[in-house]
Structures are given as C-alpha cells and as structure tokens.
Amino acid sequence: MLEARGALEAVVRGRLSTRELDRLATGRDLWPLTLLWLRQGKVPPPPDAVVWPGTDDEVASVVRIARERRLALIPFGAGSGVCGGTLAVHGGVMVDLKRFDTIGPVDPVRRCVDVGAGVMGETLERRLAARGWTLGHFPSSIGMSTVGGWLAARSAGQLSSRYGKIEDMVLSVRGVLGTGERFETPERPFDGPDVAQVLLGSEGTLCVFTGARLRVHPRPEARVFRAFEVPSVERGLEAIRRVFREGLRPAVVRLYDPFDTTFVGRAKPASPRKAPSKRSALEATVLPGVLKRLAIETLGRPGLVNPLTRLATRSRLIFMCEGEAKHAAAEDRAIAAACLSMGGVDLGEGPGREWYRKRYDVNARLPRLMEAGTFIDTMEVSAPWDAVFEVYERVREVAGAYALVLCHFSHAYADGCSLYFSFVGSGRTEAEIEDRYQQLWRAALGAATSAGANVSHHHGIGLLKARAYQDSLGEGRHALATLKRLFDPDGILNPGKLGL
Amino acid sequence: MKTLLQALGPVAQAVGDGLVLRPASERELVAVLAVLRDRQASLGAEVMLDRSALARLGAVQDRAMTLEAGAGVPVRVVESKANHARLTLGPLSPMAWEASVGELVEHPALAFRAVVPGRLEPIAAGITGVLADGHLVRSAVGPRHAAGPDLASLLVGGGGALGLVTAAVLRLMPLHDAEQRRLFSFGTFAQALEATREALSAGVTFARAVLRGRAGRTVGEYTLRGAAAQVDRELELLARCAEHVGGRFEGLGREAEVDGPEREASWADLASALGHGGSVELFRPALTSVIARGVAAHEFIPPGPLFKGLRAAFDRSHVLGRGP
Numbered sequence: 093m094l095e096a097r098g099a100l101e102a103v104v105r106g107r108l109s110t111r112e113l114d115r116l117a118t119g120r121d122l123w124p125l126t127l128l129w130l131r132q133g134k135v136p137p138p139p140d141a142v143v144w145p146g147t148d149d150e151v152a153s154v155v156r157i158a159r160e161r162r163l164a165l166i167p168f169g170a171g172s173g174v175c176g177g178t179l180a181v182h183g184g185v186m187v188d189l190k191r192f193d194t195i196g197p198v199d200p201v202r203r204c205v206d207v208g209a210g211v212m213g214e215t216l217e218r219r220l221a222a223r224g225w226t227l228g229h230f231p232s233s234i235g236m237s238t239v240g241g242w243l244a245a246r247s248a249g250q251l252s253s254r255y256g257k258i259e260d261m262v263l264s265v266r267g268v269l270g271t272g273e274r275f276e277t278p279e280r281p282f283d284g285p286d287v288a289q290v291l292l293g294s295e296g297t298l299c300v301f302t303g304a305r306l307r308v309h310p311r312p313e314a315r316v317f318r319a320f321e322v323p324s325v326e327r328g329l330e331a332i333r334r335v336f337r338e339g340l341r342p343a344v345v346r347l348y349d350p351f352d353t354t355f356v357g358r359a360k361p362a363s364p365r366k367a368p369s370k371r372s373a374l375e376a377t378v379l380p381g382v383l384k385r386l387a388i389e390t391l392g393r394p395g396l397v398n399p400l401t402r403l404a405t406r407s408r409l410i411f412m413c414e415g416e417a418k419h420a421a422a423e424d425r426a427i428a429a430a431c432l433s434m435g436g437v438d439l440g441e442g443p444g445r446e447w448y449r450k451r452y453d454v455n456a457r458l459p460r461l462m463e464a465g466t467f468i469d470t471m472e473v474s475a476p477w478d479a480v481f482e483v484y485e486r487v488r489e490v491a492g493a494y495a496l497v498l499c500h501f502s503h504a505y506a507d508g509c510s511l512y513f514s515f516v517g518s519g520r521t522e523a524e525i526e527d528r529y530q531q532l533w534r535a536a537l538g539a540a541t542s543a544g545a546n547v548s549h550h551h552g553i554g555l556l557k558a559r560a561y562q563d564s565l566g567e568g569r570h571a572l573a574t575l576k577r578l579f580d581p582d583g584i585l586n587p588g589k590l591g592l
Numbered sequence: 593m594k595t596l597l598q599a600l601g602p603v604a605q606a607v608g609d610g611l612v613l614r615p616a617s618e619r620e621l622v623a624v625l626a627v628l629r630d631r632q633a634s635l636g637a638e639v640m641l642d643r644s645a646l647a648r649l650g651a652v653q654d655r656a657m658t659l660e661a662g663a664g665v666p667v668r669v670v671e672s673k674a675n676h677a678r679l680t681l682g683p684l685s686p687m688a689w690e691a692s693v694g695e696l697v698e699h700p701a702l703a704f705r706a707v708v709p710g711r712l713e714p715i716a717a718g719i720t721g722v723l724a725d726g727h728l729v730r731s732a733v734g735p736r737h738a739a740g741p742d743l744a745s746l747l748v749g750g751g752g753a754l755g756l757v758t759a760a761v762l763r764l765m766p767l768h769d770a771e772q773r774r775l776f777s778f779g780t781f782a783q784a785l786e787a788t789r790e791a792l793s794a795g796v797t798f799a800r801a802v803l804r805g806r807a808g809r810t811v812g813e814y815t816l817r818g819a820a821a822q823v824d825r826e827l828e829l830l831a832r833c834a835e836h837v838g839g840r841f842e843g844l845g846r847e848a849e850v851d852g853p854e855r856e857a858s859w860a861d862l863a864s865a866l867g868h869g870g871s872v873e874l875f876r877p878a879l880t881s882v883i884a885r886g887v888a889a890h891e892f893i894p895p896g897p898l899f900k901g902l903r904a905a906f907d908r909s910h911v912l913g914r915g916p
C-alpha cells in the first residue's frame with residue numbers, strides 16, 4: 093500500500109488518509125457481530141487507507157492503480173450495513189463515495205432525478221419534498237445510509253409495498269467496473285438483458301456505483317392509517333394476502349406477531365430528556381449493572397422465556413394508504429372490509445400514526461440494549477404465501493434455543509411477503525454470547541431457506557450470509573463467477589463479500 | 593450437417609437443408625449446446641431450436657397465484673389453465689398472447705408487466721434456464737429476487753442472447769369480469785400524456801389505452817379491467833387525474849384500435865407519434881416504458897460495452913447466434 097500511496101494521493105487530489113481515526117471509522121459497519129467485538133475491545137480489521145474521490149474519472153484511476161498493485165478496494169457509503177459488507181478483511185483502500193453528493197433537478201415530464209451515489213437518504217428525500225416530489229424510499233436507516241449503499245445492497249424502504257424496492261426505482265445506474273472502465277446502463281427501451289439488474293445488489297464486488305437516475309412521484313396528498321387486532325398470525329397473513337389479491341396497494345403493511353405486538357404502536361407520554369450531566373448516580377452506575385444481570389438471567393435462557401411468548405395469540409396489523417386523498421380513503425375502506433372479514437377488530441388510526449411517528453426510533457434504541465450485555469440482530473427473508481407461515485414457525489422453533497424471537501411481516505406482494513425476525517440473546521460470558529450468536533444465525537437461516545424463504549430480502553449478504561447465499565445459487569454460482577471474472581478480473585473489489 | 597445430425601442424436605431431425613433440434617429437458621438442451629459449441633455451429637436459420645417439447649405444465653398455486661410452465665407451452669394454454677382456477681396472466685399485449693412461455697419470458701418488453709404505481713415487474717417469479725456456456729441458472733421462486741446480482745435477469749428479457757429459458761413460474765392475478773371504458777379529451781397531446789402518466793403514478797392500472805387527435809383536441813380512451821370495486825375506485829381516480837390537467841369527460845368510449853406492429857416505446861416516442869398527428873394504442877402502460885402500436889421503429893442503438901462484454905463472457909463461441 094505504501095508504494096501506491098503517492099499515485100493514489102495524486103489522482104484523488106490529496107484526499108487520502110491513513111489516520112487511524114479515519115481507518116477505524118470506515119473499517120466496519122453496523123453488523124452486530126462487530127459490535128460484540130467492540131464490546132470486547134476487539135477491533136475489526138481496518139483498511140490501510142481511505143480515499144475520497146470526487147469524479148468518475150478519479151474512481152476509474154483509483155481502480156486502475158489498485159489493479160496494477162493488486163490492492164483491495166472497498167466501496168463505502170455510510171457504513172449502516174448490517175452484514176459486514178465494508179469490513180476490510182484483506183486490508184486495502186476504503187473508497188468513500190460521499191463526495192458524489194449532487195442531486196440534479198427533477199425532470200417533471202420524465203418524473204426522474206439524477207443523484208450521486210454518496211447522497212444521504214434523508215437529504216435526498218428532504219430536497220425532493222421541498223420540490224413537491226418523493227422517491228418513496230424510506231428505509232429505517234434513511235438518516236445513516238447513502239444512495240450507493242441502497243443500490244449495492246438492494247435496499248427496501250418502509251413504503252415498499254407501493255413504491256417497490258430501490259431496484260424498482262432505478263432507470264439507470266452509472267459507475268466504474270473492477271476493470272477500471274466507466275459505465276452507464278441504458279434506459280428502456282433497449283434490446284437484450286437489463287444490465288443494471290445484474291450489477292444492483294453486487295455489494296461492491298463488481299463495480300463502484302457513482303450515481304443513478306431514479307424514478308420520482310408527486311408527494312402524496314394524503315395518508316390514511318388504520319390498525320386492526322387479529323386473532324392470530326395466520327389470520328393476519330390471510331388478510332394481507334387478500335388485500336393484495338384484490339389489487340389494493342397500501343404503502344405500509346405491517347403484521348406483528350403476538351410478542352412483537354406488545355412492543356409496537358403503544359403511545360407513551362413523552363418524558364423530557366435529561367442532559368447526561370444531570371443523570372442520577374443510580375441511573376448512571378447501578379442501573380446498567382442491574383440490566384446486565386437481568387439480561388443474563390432472562391435472555392440467557394431463551395428456552396424458558398420463549399414458551400411464555402406463545403401464551404399471547406392476538407396480533408396487530410397496521411396499514412397506511414397514501415396518494416390522492418379520495419383514492420387513499422377508498423383503499424382504506426376496502427382494506428377494512430377485508431380485515432374485518434378475517435375477524436379483525438378495528439383499532440382506528442392511532443396505532444398506525446404512533447408507529448409512523450416512531451418509525452426511525454430503532455436506530456437510537458439498539459446500542460442501549462447492546463450495552464446491557466446482550467446481542468441483538470435482525471434477519472429478513474421473503475417467501476411465497478404458501479411458505480410464509482411455515483418459515484415463521486420453523487425459524488421461531490430453532491432460533492428459540494438461542495435467543496428471544498420476535499417477528500413482523502412487511503413488504504407485501506401479490507405472491508408473498510417478507511418476514512423480519514428480531515433476535516435478542518445473552519450469555520454468561522462474551523465468548524458464550526458470540527458463540528450463541530454464530531449458532532443462532534446458522535440455525536435460523538438454515539431453517540428459513542429450507543422452509544422456502546430466500547436468503548435475504550433487503551439487508552444484503554456481506555460476510556454474514558456469504559455461505560448461505562452461495563449455497564442458494566446452486567449451479568448459478570458459475571454465472572456469478574463469470575460475472576466476477578468479467579467485471580473484476582483481478583478480484584480487487586470488496587474481496588470476500590458475497591463469497592467472492 | 594450430416595455429422596452434426598449424428599453428433600446430436602435423436603434430439604435433431606433433418607428438415608429440408610437444415611436441422612430442427614427438439615430438446616425435451618434442460619439436460620438435453622445443455623447437451624445440444626455442448627455439441628454445437630464443439631463443432632463451432634450456432635443456432636439460426638439452418639439449425640433451428642424448437643422448444644415445444646419443453647411442455648410441462650404444473651399445477652396452479654392458488655395462494656401465491658403462480659403457475660409453472662415449460663418454455664414450449666403456448667401462453668394461451670397457460671391462460672386457459674389459469675382461467676379454470678379463476679386466475680389470469682393479466683392484460684397482455686396481443687403479441688404476448690401469440691408467444692410461447694420461453695418467448696414471453698425472454699422478450700425484452702413482453703417479459704414485464706405493469707404494477708402500481710406505473711412500475712414494471714417480471715412476469716416470471718422464477719425461471720430455469722441454460723446459459724450459452726452450458727451452465728444452469730435456477731432462480732428461487734419468491735416474491736422478490738432480493739439479494740446479490742439478479743442472475744435470472746441474464747435470461748429474463750434477455751432476448752435469448754446469453755441463454756435460453758427452459759421453464760418459468762409465471763405470476764397470475766385474479767380473473768374478474770368487470771371492464772369499463774372512459775373517454776377524455778385534452779387541449780394538447782402533451783396534456784393527454786401527462787394525464788396518463790399522472791394516473792399511472794397515482795395507482796390506476798389500465799389494461800389498454802388509445803390516444804388520438806380529434807377535432808383539434810387529443811382524446812384518450814382508457815380501458816380498465818379487474819374486480820368491480822377496484823375498477824370503480826380507479827375510474828374515479830382516473831377522472832380526477834384527467835381533470836387535474838384540464839381533461840374533459842367525453843363519455844364511455846367505444847373500443848378503438850390502432851394498426852401496426854407492437855413495440856416497446858418511451859414516453860418521448862409517444863409524444864413524437866402524437867406530435868406528428870398519429871394515434872397510439874398502449875398495452876402494458878408503465879412510467880418506465882409502454883408497449884405500443886403507432887410508434888415509429890427505434891433507431892438501432894448499438895449494444896453497449898457492458899452487453900458486449902456479457903455476450904463475450906457467456907457466449908464466446910456465438911452458439912446462440914442471437915441477440916441484438
């Protein structure tokens with residue numbers, strides 16, 4: 093790396109750093125396993141340097157230098173990935189795309205906008221909203237993820253049941269291949285395969301995205317919320333299936349299993365935040381210890397706690413329709429009819445509004461729980477309607493041996509939906525916790541895929557699911573390997589990810 | 593030809609001066625491609641591939657609304673089976689109804705259907721196919737291809753340039769009898785197009801539409817199909833979208849048609865056709881593109897370097913002899 097430093101520094105006009113702080117800041121993402129390591133004082137392998145190119149030509153030059161010197165390059169968005177996608181397992185250079193931060197004017201006739209890969213999600217939505225438009229892409233991590241990261245991991249937003257996943261919003265993508273060639277995919281109509289779909293989801297292993305042309309829609313005139321209590325998960329799933337079969341397209345659909353239902357959409361009076369300095373000694377010193385003890389006693393024994401969660405049966409189902417006001421209201425009425433026919437009890441708009449108000453809160457809550465000596469992770473897969481309930485039951489059964497298991501169902505389609513499991517576990521020692529975490533993932537993902545689910549719905553593969561992903565491809569592995577040879581012949585782009 | 597015929601075995605049949613190859617399974621197709629590669633022969637007018645023996649038709653999966661069919665099954669046969677279960681492949685363009693499953697799923701435009709709000713999704717929820725290099729691709733059947741590069745997209749909509757589909761799990765939708773038409777007139781063709789885009793973006797899913805000039809105005813006749821309640825909801829929405837851009841309700845319309853070949857077209861292509869005083873008929877209308885009659889053929893756009901690279905990687909010996 094040291095020999096390449098001068099050449100790299102020249103092409104990125106000095107925007108290169110080997111400072112420890114920069115290397116540590118980009119050398120990991122939010123993969124919970126790395127959070128466990130940090131708690132133990134272990135640091136994931138950092139890159140040798142970070143560069144901040146600002147043009148496609150600069151990225152192309154960086155790639156060419158890396159090819160000559162056989163240096164690994166890891167594209168970096170904002171590091172909000174949860175699968176270890178930005179870990180520098182082979183060292184190398186982190187390519188931070190944040191300087192690709194332009195948002196072009198909205199073309200109102202073609203309803204699209206050109207966006208740089210480094211634009212943060214929240215900035216993009218805010219800018220579009222100010223001009224009367226929306227992308228319709230609202231991942232929970234919108235405040236800490238970039239457009240490039242979305243493209244690279246096939247991200248899904250909370251309103252995907254209407255607007256689709258990010259790959260449905262793409263008109264074309266541009267960037268640089270591992271060969272150093274710049275590319276821009278064609279827009280429809282074109283002959284031959286849709287090359288953009290071959291590159292999307294490649295998690296930095298085939299190309300570096302520098303920008304995209306994305307579809308936008310007028311901002312919705314109205315939002316209509318409605319929640320139901322349904323007698324069981326099966327009934328709730330059947331209600332969603334019927335809603336989609338009838339051609340209704342609510343923007344939000346979320347069915348919480350009975351245990352998850354106890355955590356969702358409950359309005360709590362907002363307590364005034366105290367400045368950290370005013371925290372009482374009890375809160376600051378005694379409470380963490382008590383929490384830790386509690387975590388080990390409860391979450392460390394999931395075999396005892398999980399059966400208790402089966403005592404509850406009623407589930408909460410939330411819908412939100414948006415768009416033209418009268419149409420949204422008409423869709424809402426039709427949804428209500430479908431849900432009532434499945435034995436649902438109408439809870440009105442309150443729980444839905446409450447969920448909407450708190451829809452990004454998960455970001456803040458996560459680290460606190462981790463501090464208390466637990467591990468927390470989420471697994472999101474999707475399955476056809478025939479398999480959804482089976483996947484739910486099987487994963488709960490096997491994962492229940494290692495962690496507390498909660499699940500909600502969202503991102504619905506006419507032919508199936510996504511299942512989003514949350515796992516919370518603990519153990520007596522850090523080593524035991526990590527061991528349990530690894531076993532949990534192997535068991536849970538194995539159970540999900542053998543019951544008919546895919547490997548991931550929107551978090552991507554990274555290192556975490558690389559083995560399962562490769563297994564799921566079967567003979568398709570050859571096609572992936574051919575793509576890798578074609579687009580990244582020296583294997584310099586994000587080595588180790590996707591099992592490549 | 594003779595030696596090729598011998599090498600191919602019973603899968604091949606001499607017809608006139610050429611050969612017709614009729615594989616009945618993926619395995620046979622893989623073997624056929626291997627022989628062609630070995631002998632540096634390619635598919636084309638002389639060595640024709642007939643996929644009609646890939647004729648397996650699975651059972652309708654009612655809950656997921658899908659049906660698996662071999663590449664050689666005619667689309668109309670799939671539709672008939674779906675109809676027995678009160679399901680349908682949906683409003684397809686006339687060309688799509690004449691295709692086989694393989695042709696449908698490989699076609700760059702027909703392989704996709706329009707869904708709310710004006711976006712496209714593959715008609716196939718999963719595919720099995722053989723790449724030109726002889727490797728199989730089998731995509732998992734599910735509501736989404738979700739993680740990693742979409743390997744199925746090498747074949748789906750790929751025009752048969754990189755590989756051939758042998759079977760597909762097709763997405764169906766409920767079969768409903770309700771069909772209604774509405775006619776609106778607009779001051780300009782640009783307004784008519786804007787109203788159509790606005791309706792798509794707002795959530796209208798019309799089966800077809802005809803836009804044409806009449807007495808100095810542009811009229812749009814929209815046909816909606818689906819469940820009665822859904823059609824009613826979307827008709828109201830369509831009316832509000834049309835009025836929003838200055839459209840005037842003109843009645844229920846009568847089934848108009850436009851002659852000419854079907855093509856995938858952009859909205860600029862539609863504007864150009866209407867601007868030259870023509871009429872256009874839209875099937876599979878989406879914001880991304882439409883399938884239309886009445887639009888001029890595209891200028892030939894040479895395949896981009898990415899595509900050329902893919903072709904070189906997967907079909908180095910040009911065994912498929914196809915593609916743009």
Ligand SMILES: Cc1cc2nc3c(=O)[nH]c(=O)nc-3n(C[C@H](O)[C@H](O)[C@H](O)COP(=O)(O)OP(=O)(O)OC[C@H]3O[C@@H](n4cnc5c(N)ncnc54)[C@H](O)[C@@H]3O)c2cc1C
Nearest residue numbers: 169170171172173177231232238240241244247248296301
């Ligand atoms: C609390 C929380 C909530 C989340 N909620 C959601 C959610 O609702 N929906 C969802 O989809 N995801 C969610 N995620 C996951 C994460 O936000 C997404 O995976 C997101 O797409 C990552 O974007 P990023 O810019 O942070 O990418 P990074 O984490 O920096 O990178 C992710 C992967 O993409 C590659 N990459 C990044 N930029 C580029 C580029 N320009 N070109 C090529 N490759 C690139 C990286 O090398 C890496 O492999 C959540 C994460 C957290 C922590």
